[in-house]
Amino acid sequence: MPYVNIRFVREKATKQQKAALIRGVTNLLHDILKKNPATTVVVIDEVDPDNWGLGGETVSLRKKRREG
Template sequence: MPYVNIKITKDGVSKEKKAELIKGVTELLRDLLGKNPATTVVVIDEVETDNWGIGGEQVTEIRKKS
């Protein structure tokens, strides 16, 4: 039973895009590794940009500079 945990920043990804991501990851595991889609678990965690850091900075601050 594969378990996939995807973490993304919480910045407005639509319900439809999340559904596509779950379907795509499930199909990828089926096609590449022969895993059963019925037992494949995909979890998407959305993290606030204040709680996500890259290179010692919060993503919120990095995006303000862009």
Template sequence: MPFISVRITRDGVTKEQKAQVIAEITQTMQTVLNKDPHLTHIVIEEVDTDNWGYAGITTTEYRKNLAESAS
């Protein structure tokens, strides 16, 4: 029984997009590893951009800096 956890930032991802991600990961598991789709579990965890960071800052701050440098 495969269990797959997907973490993304919470910023405008639609219900339809998440459904597509679930369907395509499930299909990939079936195609590549011959896993039964009825036994494949996918969990999408949405993380606030204040709780996701890299380069020493939060994603919120990084995107703010990027927007400011683009203007």
């Protein structure tokens, strides 16, 4: 009955990749902690690069700087 929230910057993640991530995390929780997959909830939040900060800077600015 775990709840997992995965958040990352929206880029190019496909449906297939997100499905693989959900399957993988659910399996890990079962393999390591015997958590029941049937009631394991995994929610992915894809966040705009203007809204994600690392090192005091938005991801969109970090990218621009690196490319510029």
